[in-house]
Amino acid sequence: DGGITQSPKYLFRKEGQNVTLSCEQNLNHDAMYWYRQDPGQGLRLIYYSQIVNDFQKGDIAEGYSVSREKKESFPLTVTSAQKNPTAFYLCASSRSAESSYNEQFFGPGTRLTVL
């Protein structure tokens, strides 16, 4: 089955720890995105990548880092610099970010909780 997988489903982090969220897609999509979802705030863009080895900051990139070494993978690291990391994290992909519109397909999400 083609789709987007995220792991783990639930993640617990202690204060001061860095954690990495995994996102993999087998849709052969060029573009990938990371969003954060908090109650009552919709989805906010953290980082996005239009092509391998290239990525751009979104609206709330502070305290996060990403890499795009392979087309199918776009891991997100939540660093200790992120002051309020407890949230639901969603990864998405689309065929291309260069054309006018492409449907974004979402993964099932990772719920991160800081202890």
Add this chain to the structure above:
Amino acid sequence: QKEVEQDPGPLSVPEGAIVSLNCTYSNSAFQYFMWYRQYSRKGPELLMYTYSSGNKEDGRFTAQVDKSSKYISLFIRDSQPSDSATYLCAMSAYNQGGKLIFGQGTELSVKP
């Protein structure tokens, strides 16, 4: 002021009711308008997509875009308990790298 405003609800209706969900926006460059449905603790899935102004119908769902008023709507006819979810509007402008701007989401509950 947020670029996209959406009433977060929650909205509770009886089964069979007509549901109206709405978003307003401020950026006149938006040309692509989407509605996503998100079940609890799941990723969003695309429900409807509309380009520029006009109406689009798909079964029990109708999406409307009024660019002159910067207002979009999603209507659900004969609502079912399985429609209970959070509905997110999203928009994008031409050549913006595929970036979507989301509303806050409206939580809908359809009671049997």
